[in-house]
Protein backbone atom coordinates (compact mmCIF):
# COMPACT_ATOMS: atom_id res chain seq x y z
CA UNK A 1 0.00 0.00 0.00
CA UNK A 2 1.37 3.31 -0.92
CA UNK A 3 0.32 6.85 -1.55
CA UNK A 4 1.28 9.68 -3.83
CA UNK A 5 3.56 12.50 -2.72
CA UNK A 6 4.18 16.09 -3.79
CA UNK A 7 6.44 14.64 -6.47
CA UNK A 8 3.44 13.10 -8.21
CA UNK A 9 1.16 16.15 -8.28
CA UNK A 10 1.05 18.91 -10.81
CA UNK A 11 1.39 21.95 -8.55
CA UNK A 12 2.33 24.85 -10.83
CA UNK A 13 -0.50 27.34 -11.09
CA UNK A 14 -2.77 25.08 -9.02
CA UNK A 15 -4.84 25.84 -5.95
CA UNK A 16 -3.80 23.17 -3.51
CA UNK A 17 -5.97 22.33 -0.51
CA UNK A 18 -3.55 21.31 2.25
CA UNK A 19 -4.97 19.64 5.34
CA UNK A 20 -2.66 20.56 8.22
CA UNK A 21 -2.87 20.02 11.96
CA UNK A 22 -2.23 23.32 13.69
CA UNK A 23 -4.18 22.34 16.78
CA UNK A 24 -1.49 23.96 18.92
CA UNK A 25 -1.58 24.79 22.63
CA UNK A 26 -2.62 28.40 23.28
CA UNK A 27 -2.50 30.21 26.61
CA UNK A 28 -3.59 33.84 27.12
CA UNK A 29 -3.88 34.25 23.35
CA UNK A 30 -0.31 33.10 22.77
CA UNK A 31 0.81 29.89 21.08
CA UNK A 32 2.92 28.13 23.71
CA UNK A 33 4.39 25.47 21.40
CA UNK A 34 4.83 26.03 17.66
CA UNK A 35 6.13 22.52 16.87
CA UNK A 36 3.12 21.60 14.75
CA UNK A 37 3.39 24.83 12.75
CA UNK A 38 7.09 24.33 12.13
CA UNK A 39 6.37 20.77 11.03
CA UNK A 40 4.15 21.82 8.09
CA UNK A 41 6.65 24.36 6.78
CA UNK A 42 8.44 22.06 4.30
CA UNK A 43 5.21 21.10 2.58
CA UNK A 44 3.77 24.61 2.38
CA UNK A 45 7.02 26.13 1.12
CA UNK A 46 7.55 23.38 -1.45
CA UNK A 47 4.08 23.99 -2.88
CA UNK A 48 4.87 27.71 -3.11
CA UNK A 49 8.26 27.05 -4.71
CA UNK A 50 6.63 24.87 -7.32
CA UNK A 51 4.20 27.64 -8.17
CA UNK A 52 1.18 26.28 -6.33
CA UNK A 53 -1.19 28.22 -4.12
CA UNK A 54 -1.49 26.61 -0.69
CA UNK A 55 -4.94 26.82 0.89
CA UNK A 56 -4.76 25.52 4.43
CA UNK A 57 -7.57 23.47 5.94
CA UNK A 58 -7.43 22.82 9.66
CA UNK A 59 -9.40 22.28 12.83
CA UNK A 60 -8.85 23.92 16.17
CA UNK A 61 -10.21 22.40 19.37
CA UNK A 62 -13.58 20.70 19.42
CA UNK A 63 -16.30 23.26 18.61
CA UNK A 64 -18.75 20.45 17.82
CA UNK A 65 -20.05 21.61 14.44
CA UNK A 66 -20.91 25.20 15.33
CA UNK A 67 -19.14 28.55 15.36
CA UNK A 68 -17.30 29.02 18.67
CA UNK A 69 -15.51 32.39 18.44
CA UNK A 70 -12.80 31.40 20.95
CA UNK A 71 -11.82 28.56 18.62
CA UNK A 72 -11.23 30.74 15.57
CA UNK A 73 -8.14 29.99 13.52
CA UNK A 74 -7.86 33.74 12.99
CA UNK A 75 -5.65 33.88 16.05
CA UNK A 76 -3.09 31.70 14.26
CA UNK A 77 -2.57 34.05 11.29
CA UNK A 78 0.40 35.82 12.85
CA UNK A 79 2.07 32.74 14.36
CA UNK A 80 1.71 31.01 10.98
CA UNK A 81 3.11 33.93 9.01
CA UNK A 82 5.97 34.15 11.50
CA UNK A 83 6.96 30.51 11.23
CA UNK A 84 6.33 30.13 7.49
CA UNK A 85 7.96 33.42 6.63
CA UNK A 86 5.31 34.27 4.02
CA UNK A 87 2.14 36.42 4.19
CA UNK A 88 -0.95 34.55 5.36
CA UNK A 89 -4.42 35.62 4.19
CA UNK A 90 -7.53 34.43 6.05
CA UNK A 91 -11.09 33.51 5.17
CA UNK A 92 -13.64 33.65 8.02
CA UNK A 93 -15.48 30.66 6.55
CA UNK A 94 -13.99 27.52 5.02
CA UNK A 95 -16.69 27.00 2.36
CA UNK A 96 -19.15 29.06 0.33
CA UNK A 97 -19.02 32.49 -1.26
CA UNK A 98 -16.73 33.98 1.37
CA UNK A 99 -14.14 31.25 0.92
CA UNK A 100 -14.49 31.43 -2.89
CA UNK A 101 -13.74 35.17 -2.83
CA UNK A 102 -10.74 34.64 -0.55
CA UNK A 103 -9.39 32.04 -2.96
CA UNK A 104 -9.83 34.40 -5.93
CA UNK A 105 -8.00 37.16 -4.04
CA UNK A 106 -5.10 34.95 -2.97
CA UNK A 107 -1.92 36.70 -4.07
CA UNK A 108 0.92 34.68 -5.62
CA UNK A 109 3.43 33.65 -2.97
CA UNK A 110 0.86 33.98 -0.20
CA UNK A 111 -0.86 31.29 1.82
CA UNK A 112 -4.59 31.22 2.50
CA UNK A 113 -5.83 29.94 5.83
CA UNK A 114 -9.49 28.92 5.99
CA UNK A 115 -11.51 29.13 9.20
CA UNK A 116 -11.86 26.09 11.50
CA UNK A 117 -13.39 23.23 9.50
CA UNK A 118 -15.11 21.95 12.65
CA UNK A 119 -17.37 25.05 12.70
CA UNK A 120 -19.46 23.03 10.22
CA UNK A 121 -21.14 19.79 11.33
CA UNK A 122 -20.33 18.22 7.95
CA UNK A 123 -16.63 18.09 8.82
CA UNK A 124 -16.86 15.48 11.56
CA UNK A 125 -19.75 13.60 9.95
CA UNK A 126 -17.70 13.43 6.74
CA UNK A 127 -20.74 14.77 4.87
CA UNK A 128 -20.27 14.36 1.10
CA UNK A 129 -21.89 17.77 0.44
CA UNK A 130 -19.49 19.52 2.82
CA UNK A 131 -16.52 17.65 1.33
CA UNK A 132 -17.69 18.70 -2.15
CA UNK A 133 -17.95 22.33 -1.00
CA UNK A 134 -14.35 22.17 0.18
CA UNK A 135 -13.26 20.45 -3.04
CA UNK A 136 -14.68 23.33 -5.10
CA UNK A 137 -11.98 25.60 -3.68
CA UNK A 138 -9.00 23.65 -4.99
CA UNK A 139 -7.59 21.57 -7.79
CA UNK A 140 -5.49 19.17 -5.72
CA UNK A 141 -5.48 17.85 -2.17
CA UNK A 142 -2.48 17.29 0.08
CA UNK A 143 -2.87 15.71 3.49
CA UNK A 144 -0.06 16.73 5.84
CA UNK A 145 -1.99 16.08 9.04
CA UNK A 146 -0.81 12.68 10.26
CA UNK A 147 -1.86 13.69 13.77
CA UNK A 148 -5.49 14.02 12.62
CA UNK A 149 -5.41 10.96 10.34
CA UNK A 150 -7.23 8.82 12.92
CA UNK A 151 -10.33 10.94 12.20
CA UNK A 152 -12.52 10.06 9.22
CA UNK A 153 -13.58 13.66 8.65
CA UNK A 154 -14.36 15.50 5.42
CA UNK A 155 -11.03 17.34 5.35
CA UNK A 156 -8.97 14.33 6.45
CA UNK A 157 -10.72 11.55 4.53
CA UNK A 158 -13.57 12.62 2.25
CA UNK A 159 -11.54 15.09 0.19
CA UNK A 160 -8.99 12.47 -0.81
CA UNK A 161 -11.69 10.85 -2.93
CA UNK A 162 -12.65 14.06 -4.71
CA UNK A 163 -9.39 15.61 -5.91
CA UNK A 164 -5.97 14.35 -7.04
CA UNK A 165 -4.55 13.47 -3.60
CA UNK A 166 -1.10 13.12 -2.08
CA UNK A 167 0.68 12.94 1.26
CA UNK A 168 2.61 16.02 2.34
CA UNK A 169 6.22 15.84 3.52
CA UNK A 170 5.30 15.69 7.21
CA UNK A 171 2.80 12.90 6.60
CA UNK A 172 5.50 11.04 4.67
CA UNK A 173 8.06 11.51 7.45
CA UNK A 174 5.65 10.32 10.14
CA UNK A 175 4.72 7.21 8.17
CA UNK A 176 8.35 6.43 7.38
CA UNK A 177 9.40 6.75 11.03
CA UNK A 178 6.60 4.49 12.20
CA UNK A 179 7.41 1.91 9.54
CA UNK A 180 11.01 1.94 10.69
CA UNK A 181 10.08 0.95 14.25
CA UNK A 182 7.21 -1.45 13.71
CA UNK A 183 6.75 -2.57 10.12
CA UNK A 184 10.31 -3.30 9.20
CA UNK A 185 12.52 -2.69 12.24
CA UNK A 186 16.07 -3.66 13.04
CA UNK A 187 15.97 -6.07 15.98
CA UNK A 188 15.99 -6.26 18.91
CA UNK A 189 13.06 -3.85 19.26
CA UNK A 190 12.27 -2.43 22.68
CA UNK A 191 9.16 -0.44 23.57
CA UNK A 192 8.70 1.87 26.53
CA UNK A 193 5.05 2.17 27.42
CA UNK A 194 4.19 4.40 30.33
CA UNK A 195 1.44 6.67 31.50
CA UNK A 196 -1.20 6.59 34.15
CA UNK A 197 -3.63 3.94 33.09
CA UNK A 198 -3.46 0.43 31.71
CA UNK A 199 -7.09 0.76 30.62
CA UNK A 200 -6.12 3.28 27.92
CA UNK A 201 -3.24 1.12 26.64
CA UNK A 202 -4.75 -2.36 26.48
CA UNK A 203 -5.04 -2.53 22.70
CA UNK A 204 -1.62 -1.01 22.33
CA UNK A 205 0.01 -3.62 24.58
CA UNK A 206 -1.93 -6.36 22.80
CA UNK A 207 -0.55 -5.28 19.43
CA UNK A 208 3.02 -4.57 20.57
CA UNK A 209 3.46 -7.94 22.29
CA UNK A 210 3.40 -9.59 18.87
CA UNK A 211 5.78 -7.09 17.31
CA UNK A 212 8.51 -6.13 19.76
CA UNK A 213 11.04 -8.12 21.79
CA UNK A 214 10.67 -6.30 25.11
CA UNK A 215 8.23 -3.84 26.62
CA UNK A 216 9.34 -1.65 29.53
CA UNK A 217 6.24 -0.77 31.51
CA UNK A 218 6.33 2.45 33.51
CA UNK A 219 4.19 5.10 35.14
CA UNK A 220 0.97 4.34 36.98
CA UNK A 221 0.43 1.44 34.58
CA UNK A 222 3.32 -0.44 36.15
CA UNK A 223 1.55 -0.33 39.54
CA UNK A 224 -1.39 -2.24 38.10
CA UNK A 225 1.00 -4.94 36.85
CA UNK A 226 2.85 -5.07 40.19
CA UNK A 227 -0.48 -5.39 42.04
CA UNK A 228 -1.53 -8.15 39.64
CA UNK A 229 1.55 -10.04 40.77
CA UNK A 230 0.32 -9.83 44.35
CA UNK A 231 2.52 -6.88 45.35
CA UNK A 232 1.06 -4.29 47.75
CA UNK A 233 1.36 -0.88 46.06
CA UNK A 234 0.03 1.13 49.02
CA UNK A 235 -1.82 4.28 47.96
CA UNK A 236 -0.34 4.29 44.45
CA UNK A 237 -2.44 5.02 41.40
CA UNK A 238 -3.55 1.53 40.42
CA UNK A 239 -6.42 -0.03 38.48
CA UNK A 240 -7.06 -2.93 40.85
CA UNK A 241 -10.04 -4.05 38.78
CA UNK A 242 -7.69 -4.81 35.88
CA UNK A 243 -5.53 -7.34 37.73
CA UNK A 244 -6.99 -10.20 35.72
CA UNK A 245 -6.41 -8.35 32.45
CA UNK A 246 -2.84 -7.55 33.45
CA UNK A 247 -2.20 -11.21 34.27
CA UNK A 248 -3.62 -12.24 30.88
CA UNK A 249 -1.29 -9.75 29.15
CA UNK A 250 1.70 -11.14 31.07
CA UNK A 251 0.73 -14.70 30.16
CA UNK A 252 0.34 -13.88 26.48
CA UNK A 253 3.62 -11.99 26.41
CA UNK A 254 5.37 -14.98 27.88
CA UNK A 255 3.74 -17.32 25.39
CA UNK A 256 4.98 -15.31 22.39
CA UNK A 257 8.41 -14.55 23.84
CA UNK A 258 8.00 -10.83 24.47
CA UNK A 259 9.62 -9.81 27.74
CA UNK A 260 7.59 -7.44 29.93
CA UNK A 261 9.93 -5.38 32.08
CA UNK A 262 8.50 -4.06 35.35
CA UNK A 263 10.33 -1.75 37.76
CA UNK A 264 12.59 -3.48 40.28
CA UNK A 265 12.83 -0.41 42.50
CA UNK A 266 10.57 2.64 42.79
CA UNK A 267 10.50 6.15 44.19
CA UNK A 268 7.78 6.58 46.80
CA UNK A 269 6.34 9.62 48.56
CA UNK A 270 3.45 10.36 50.87
CA UNK A 271 2.29 13.47 49.00
CA UNK A 272 1.70 14.15 45.33
CA UNK A 273 3.44 17.49 45.05
CA UNK A 274 6.67 18.94 43.70
CA UNK A 275 9.55 18.45 46.09
CA UNK A 276 7.67 16.02 48.36
CA UNK A 277 10.00 13.99 50.59
CA UNK A 278 10.71 10.75 48.75
CA UNK A 279 12.58 7.48 49.17
CA UNK A 280 13.80 4.68 46.92
CA UNK A 281 12.51 1.24 47.88
CA UNK A 282 12.32 -2.19 46.25
CA UNK A 283 9.28 -2.51 43.97
CA UNK A 284 7.63 -4.86 46.49
CA UNK A 285 8.27 -2.59 49.48
CA UNK A 286 6.00 0.42 48.98
CA UNK A 287 4.81 1.46 52.47
CA UNK A 288 1.02 1.13 52.91
CA UNK A 289 0.57 4.90 53.33
CA UNK A 290 2.85 5.91 50.41
CA UNK A 291 2.54 6.02 46.65
CA UNK A 292 4.87 5.10 43.83
CA UNK A 293 5.67 8.22 41.78
CA UNK A 294 8.65 7.18 39.67
CA UNK A 295 10.72 4.25 38.54
CA UNK A 296 13.84 3.80 40.69
CA UNK A 297 17.55 4.24 39.85
CA UNK A 298 18.28 0.50 39.64
CA UNK A 299 15.39 0.12 37.20
CA UNK A 300 16.75 3.02 35.16
CA UNK A 301 20.18 1.34 34.97
CA UNK A 302 18.47 -1.84 33.82
CA UNK A 303 16.50 0.09 31.16
CA UNK A 304 19.69 1.79 29.94
CA UNK A 305 21.41 -1.59 29.55
CA UNK A 306 18.43 -2.87 27.58
CA UNK A 307 18.53 0.23 25.32
CA UNK A 308 22.24 -0.36 24.74
CA UNK A 309 21.51 -3.91 23.57
CA UNK A 310 18.60 -2.90 21.33
CA UNK A 311 18.62 -1.48 17.80
CA UNK A 312 15.16 0.08 17.76
CA UNK A 313 13.14 1.91 20.41
CA UNK A 314 9.54 3.05 20.33
CA UNK A 315 8.44 5.18 23.28
CA UNK A 316 4.98 6.21 24.42
CA UNK A 317 4.23 7.50 27.89
CA UNK A 318 6.37 8.72 30.81
CA UNK A 319 7.92 6.37 33.39
CA UNK A 320 6.81 8.46 36.37
CA UNK A 321 4.90 11.57 37.42
CA UNK A 322 7.21 13.60 35.16
CA UNK A 323 5.21 16.82 35.52
CA UNK A 324 6.37 17.32 39.11
CA UNK A 325 9.98 17.31 40.25
CA UNK A 326 11.80 15.19 41.26
CA UNK A 327 9.53 12.47 39.85
CA UNK A 328 10.69 13.25 36.31
CA UNK A 329 14.12 11.78 37.13
CA UNK A 330 13.49 8.25 35.84
CA UNK A 331 11.93 9.41 32.58
CA UNK A 332 14.68 11.98 32.02
CA UNK A 333 17.57 9.61 32.70
CA UNK A 334 16.21 6.88 30.48
CA UNK A 335 15.32 9.34 27.69
CA UNK A 336 18.75 10.97 27.78
CA UNK A 337 20.39 7.54 27.54
CA UNK A 338 18.27 6.75 24.49
CA UNK A 339 19.18 10.13 22.98
CA UNK A 340 22.89 9.43 23.45
CA UNK A 341 22.69 5.98 21.86
CA UNK A 342 20.76 7.53 18.98
CA UNK A 343 23.40 10.19 18.43
CA UNK A 344 26.08 7.49 18.50
CA UNK A 345 24.25 5.77 15.65
CA UNK A 346 23.45 2.72 17.75
CA UNK A 347 19.70 3.11 18.18
CA UNK A 348 16.75 4.18 16.07
CA UNK A 349 14.44 5.95 18.51
CA UNK A 350 10.91 7.09 17.80
CA UNK A 351 8.57 8.69 20.34
CA UNK A 352 5.06 10.02 20.20
CA UNK A 353 1.95 10.90 22.17
CA UNK A 354 1.10 14.22 23.81
CA UNK A 355 2.50 13.63 27.32
CA UNK A 356 5.45 11.75 25.96
CA UNK A 357 6.63 14.59 23.80
CA UNK A 358 6.18 17.06 26.69
CA UNK A 359 8.24 14.78 28.95
CA UNK A 360 11.01 14.25 26.40
CA UNK A 361 11.12 17.93 25.50
CA UNK A 362 11.50 18.88 29.15
CA UNK A 363 14.69 16.83 29.48
CA UNK A 364 16.04 17.99 26.13
CA UNK A 365 16.14 14.38 24.93
CA UNK A 366 13.50 14.80 22.20
CA UNK A 367 15.75 16.83 19.91
CA UNK A 368 18.22 13.93 19.83
CA UNK A 369 15.75 11.14 19.14
CA UNK A 370 15.62 9.79 15.58
CA UNK A 371 12.05 11.00 15.25
CA UNK A 372 9.44 12.58 17.49
CA UNK A 373 5.90 12.40 16.19
CA UNK A 374 3.64 15.44 16.21
CA UNK A 375 0.74 13.09 16.89
CA UNK A 376 -1.08 12.11 20.05
CA UNK A 377 -4.11 9.94 19.40
CA UNK A 378 -3.06 9.04 15.85
CA UNK A 379 0.31 7.75 17.10
CA UNK A 380 -1.47 5.58 19.67
CA UNK A 381 -3.93 4.19 17.16
CA UNK A 382 -1.10 3.39 14.80
CA UNK A 383 0.72 1.52 17.59
CA UNK A 384 -2.52 -0.31 18.25
CA UNK A 385 -2.31 -1.62 14.71
CA UNK A 386 -5.38 0.26 13.54
CA UNK A 387 -5.94 1.57 10.06
CA UNK A 388 -5.91 5.38 10.07
CA UNK A 389 -8.74 6.60 7.79
CA UNK A 390 -6.74 9.60 6.57
CA UNK A 391 -3.87 7.38 5.49
CA UNK A 392 -6.14 4.72 4.02
CA UNK A 393 -7.90 7.35 1.89
CA UNK A 394 -4.56 8.51 0.43
CA UNK A 395 -3.69 4.90 -0.37
CA UNK A 396 -7.07 4.30 -1.97
CA UNK A 397 -6.65 7.45 -4.04
CA UNK A 398 -3.28 6.23 -5.33
Ligand code: 3PG
Pocket residue numbers: 021023061062147148151375376377378
Ligand atom coordinates in the same frame (compact mmCIF):
# COMPACT_ATOMS: atom_id res chain seq x y z
C1 3PG B 1 -4.72 16.32 18.27
O1 3PG B 1 -4.49 17.40 18.81
O2 3PG B 1 -4.44 15.23 18.78
C2 3PG B 1 -5.27 16.33 16.89
O3 3PG B 1 -5.31 17.62 16.40
C3 3PG B 1 -6.64 15.68 16.84
O4 3PG B 1 -7.55 16.40 17.61
P1 3PG B 1 -8.88 15.69 18.08
O5 3PG B 1 -8.48 14.68 19.14
O6 3PG B 1 -9.75 16.77 18.62
O7 3PG B 1 -9.48 15.01 16.90
Ligand code: MG
Pocket residue numbers: 376377
Ligand atom coordinates in the same frame (compact mmCIF):
# COMPACT_ATOMS: atom_id res chain seq x y z
MG1 MG C 1 -6.42 14.42 20.82
